Amino acid sequence: MTVLLSVLRWIGGGLKNFFGLHYQPSIYAKLILAMILPALFSYWYWEKSVEKQAVHEAACIAEGRRVTPYKLMPLPGDMYKQTKKYVTTVDVRTEKNLFQEDFKATMSRFIKGFGIFATFSLFIGVLMGLFPFLRHMINPILVLISIVPALALLPIIYVQAGSEEFGKVAIIVIGSVFLMTRDISTITSNIPPQHTTKALTLGANPIQVFWHVILPQVMPRFLQACMIYLTPAWLFLITAEFTSATFGMAARINFLVKTSLMARILPIALFLGVISLMITLTIMLTIRVKYPWFKPVKGGAA
Amino acid sequence: MSVNDKRTHLNPHHVLYAEDMIKSYGDFNVLADIDLAISEGELVTLVGPSGSGKTTLLKLFLGQEKHTDGTLLLDGEPVKHPDPSRGIVYQKYSLYPHMTVLENVLFGLFLRDGGLLKFLLNPKRWWVKRQENKAAALSLIDRVGLKGHEKKYPEDLSGGQQQRVAIAQAIIRRPRILLMDEAFSGLDEFTKEDLQIFLLGLWDESNTKVDGNPPENPMTIIFITHGLGEAVYLGSRVLGLSQYVTDGREGQHGARIVVDEGFERKPKSPSVKTTPPFGKMIAKIKRLATIPEVLQHVTTFEGKHPDSFITLTDEQKAGGPSAT
Numbered sequence: 031m032t033v034l035l036s037v038l039r040w041i042g043g044g045l046k047n048f049f050g051l052h053y054q055p056s057i058y059a060k061l062i063l064a065m066i067l068p069a070l071f072s073y074w075y076w077e078k079s080v081e082k083q084a085v086h087e088a089a090c091i092a093e094g095r096r097v098t099p100y101k102l103m104p105l106p107g108d109m110y111k112q113t114k115k116y117v118t119t120v121d122v123r124t125e126k127n128l129f130q131e132d133f134k135a136t137m138s139r140f141i142k143g144f145g146i147f148a149t150f151s152l153f154i155g156v157l158m159g160l161f162p163f164l165r166h167m168i169n170p171i172l173v174l175i176s177i178v179p180a181l182a183l184l185p186i187i188y189v190q191a192g193s194e195e196f197g198k199v200a201i202i203v204i205g206s207v208f209l210m211t212r213d214i215s216t217i218t219s220n221i222p223p224q225h226t227t228k229a230l231t232l233g234a235n236p237i238q239v240f241w242h243v244i245l246p247q248v249m250p251r252f253l254q255a256c257m258i259y260l261t262p263a264w265l266f267l268i269t270a271e272f273t274s275a276t277f278g279m280a281a282r283i284n285f286l287v288k289t290s291l292m293a294r295i296l297p298i299a300l301f302l303g304v305i306s307l308m309i310t311l312t313i314m315l316t317i318r319v320k321y322p323w324f325k326p327v328k329g330g331a332a
Numbered sequence: 333m334s335v336n337d338k339r340t341h342l343n344p345h346h347v348l349y350a351e352d353m354i355k356s357y358g359d360f361n362v363l364a365d366i367d368l369a370i371s372e373g374e375l376v377t378l379v380g381p382s383g384s385g386k387t388t389l390l391k392l393f394l395g396q397e398k399h400t401d402g403t404l405l406l407d408g409e410p411v412k413h414p415d416p417s418r419g420i421v422y423q424k425y426s427l428y429p430h431m432t433v434l435e436n437v438l439f440g441l442f443l444r445d446g447g448l449l450k451f452l453l454n455p456k457r458w459w460v461k462r463q464e465n466k467a468a469a470l471s472l473i474d475r476v477g478l479k480g481h482e483k484k485y486p487e488d489l490s491g492g493q494q495q496r497v498a499i500a501q502a503i504i505r506r507p508r509i510l511l512m513d514e515a516f517s518g519l520d521e522f523t524k525e526d527l528q529i530f531l532l533g534l535w536d537e538s539n540t541k542v543d544g545n546p547p548e549n550p551m552t553i554i555f556i557t558h559g560l561g562e563a564v565y566l567g568s569r570v571l572g573l574s575q576y577v578t579d580g581r582e583g584q585h586g587a588r589i590v591v592d593e594g595f596e597r598k599p600k601s602p603s604v605k606t607t608p609p610f611g612k613m614i615a616k617i618k619r620l621a622t623i624p625e626v627l628q629h630v631t632t633f634e635g636k637h638p639d640s641f642i643t644l645t646d647e648q649k650a651g652g653p654s655a656t
Contacts, residue, residue, distance in 0.1 A: 222425035227396055230414040232440035232505060238447075242439070246430040323430050323485040 079103040104293035112293040116282075128282075135277040136267065137305075139195070143202025144256075144263050150203070151210035152252055156244065158211070159218020169215065172208045180205035180262075181269060188274075198270040205266035206259045217251045218244060250321040257313050260306055268302075344408075345371045347508055347552050348393065353402035354586070355388055361586030362388045366402070368571070368589060370509075373539045373550035374597070375532075377567030379557055380621060384573045385587035386556045390513050393554065394418055407508065416440065419502030423514040426498035427486040433497050434466075434482040437473055440505040441465035472500045476530070492523035496530065503534070503551070512555045516562065525602060528566055531555075532599035539597070560614045565605055568597045570613075574621040591620050 047053055055063060079100070086100040099108045117129040124131065158165045184201060191197040221244060229239045271280035279298050286295050317324060346369045353366040362385045370376055380386050391397040392404060395413045404411045406418075420426075427436050435442075445461040473482055476496040478489075486494050495515055502510055512531075516524045531553070538551035557563050563570050572591025593613065604610050 224422045224425040225428060227394065227414055228420055228422070228426060228502075229439075229443075231394070231416060231418055231420050231502070231507070233416045233443040238443055242443075243428060247428075321430065323487065325487070 079105050101290045102292055108293040109297050113297045116294055131277045132279050132282050136279040139198050140267050143199045147203040147207040148256055150207055151214050155211045155214025156218045156248055158215035165215060172212050176208040193274040201270045202263055202266045206262045210255055210259050213255050214252060218248055221247050250317050250324040253313050253317050254326055257310050264306055347372045347407060349405040351403040353404050354400045356400045364586030364588050372552055375535050375553045375568045376571060377555045377557060377563035378571045379560055379563035380573035384575050386573055390511055390556055393511060416505045417508045419507035419510045421498045421502050421512045421515045423517050427494055429486055432483050432485055434469055436497055437500045437504055438465060438469040472504055476500045491519050492527055495527055506549050510551060510553045514556055536599045560617055564613050565600055569594045572617050572621040591617050
């Protein structure tokens with residue numbers, strides 16, 4: 031108890047302050063607080079996994095079967111073995127490394143889909159924000175389409191675009207493009223009109239207004255919106271791969287679900303999470319380095 | 333003679349000229365029968381209550397909006413779209429948040445001389461111009477008292493400093509008219525007075541004769557404010573706009589100029605604010621521009637609050653060092 035109180039005192043000025051409304055944790059305290067839940071979860075998982083493994087082993091011995099690892103809650107050692115197997119396996123049909131093929135297929139779809147909808151949203155969104163006639167012409171359609179859940183459009187897209195690569199990329203694009211275009215349009219129209227007028231009084235033509243005044247102010251907010259739309263992009267990619275794909279990280283998970291081989295499924299899911307995290311961190315770093323004047327709004331795109 | 337009688341005629345000294353100018357939105361007249369002639373080098377303050385159409389008038393001067401009827405001329409030509417002949421300083425959003433102080437001030441010159449095409453056509457000239465423009469911008473930053481702040485972003489500056497940069501940004505291309513829309517509103521009184529003195533200094537400098545010759549680029553300033561004291565202190569001419577006064581004609585609603593007072597064309601000392609004529613002028617404008625019902629009748633500002641702990645020495649009572 032004394033140790034706990036000392037720790038609490040160290041991380042935030044005593045127990046009363048720690049549970050208070052005005053508690054302001056230090057950087058170390060923030061780190062410790064952030065690690066508490068993952069640590070508790072890991073501990074629970076480890077205990078439960080060891081327990082289940084023991085029960086499973088006992089059952090195997092009792093039934094006279096060969097002792098195999100417990101599939102549903104694998105231990106880190108099993109996950110390591112399965113991951114190693116996955117990254118070194120060569121596909122018998124294509125004679126190519128399975129992991130590399132899956133990774134290439136997933137990233138290629140993601141980059142194409144994300145690239146297309148982000149570029150389209152930026153271009154159309156800025157134009158809509160700049161020109162009211164475009165905003166009033168396109169926005170009602172965007173509102174209407176974005177109300178329809180994108181997954182409901184999946185069969186229509188597959189019928190129209192086919193379930194091949196084009197269809198998979200199309201579902202990623204259609205899943206986010208309407209909402210993101212509306213966001214960028216709002217971001218652009220929120221730029222004070224005084225900035226435009228001022229630029230005109232300084233001798234700018236409309237292209238210079240766009241290039242020197244509007245675009246630099248939209249860009250960091252656009253990147254911030256990209257971070258937010260990463261999640262739906264992954265979601266639609268995984269859905270597309272689940273539905274119909276031979277190669278791809280999510281397609282691999284889909285195949286493994288039939289075997290319940292969690293020792294391989296979990297590392298793949300974790301790997302997808304790491305990729306997403308790396309992209310997010312790269313965008314955050316870009317915003318910080320390239321747009322030092324920009325103060326991001328916590329928890330919002332704009 | 334009524335203030336709305338036609339009394340001015342366009343002459344070459346008039347940088348801005350309006351006659352029978354009307355601005356309406358649908359059936360609603362915002363401005364009615366505006367007659368106005370502003371000469372080169374004047375510092376005109378335009379004062380009026382909220383909703384009297386001050387900002388609408390500024391937008392017309394700027395060319396951001398078009399008048400509905402009548403005449404509006406800039407240097408004898410109809411006012412068109414916003415261009416470098418008119419600079420503007422707003423109360424907020426004058427500066428670009430993504431540009432540093434230097435980039436903000438330099439922006440007008442960059443738009444004139446920078447650009448990829450000019451670089452491709454003559455890289456050497458482009459480079460020389462770039463260096464000249466940078467030197468001009470740095471000199472102007474120094475003149476507005478912000479040397480050492482060149483690399484800062486607007487957000488890192490105080491409100492007063494931001495307005496200094498905004499003025500530098502607006503005047504770097506030497507506009508014929510500098511329009512200022514409530515530029516010092518929202519600042520604390522000390523900063524406001526500091527900026528007022530600074531603006532008067534800039535204006536005086538641009539209108540001072542050099543070796544007996546008339547100034548090369550006399551700066552005409554139109555300063556919009558809702559502060560009567562600020563208007564009378566800054567202006568070499570005070571225009572009062574009011575929507576409460578009509579000439580009785582049926583359907584002739586809309587704000588009009590009801591006050592047009594001229595003073596000596598030189599900066600006033602801040603101490604003028606405490607003189608009786610200054611107070612009388614404010615009272616006069618208020619009387620002319622507002623409906624009598626809204627005028628308050630406070631008669632004295634003397635005396636100390638009975639709960640006050642402040643004790644004044646004889647010297648302080650006589651206006652010496654501040655109270656302790």
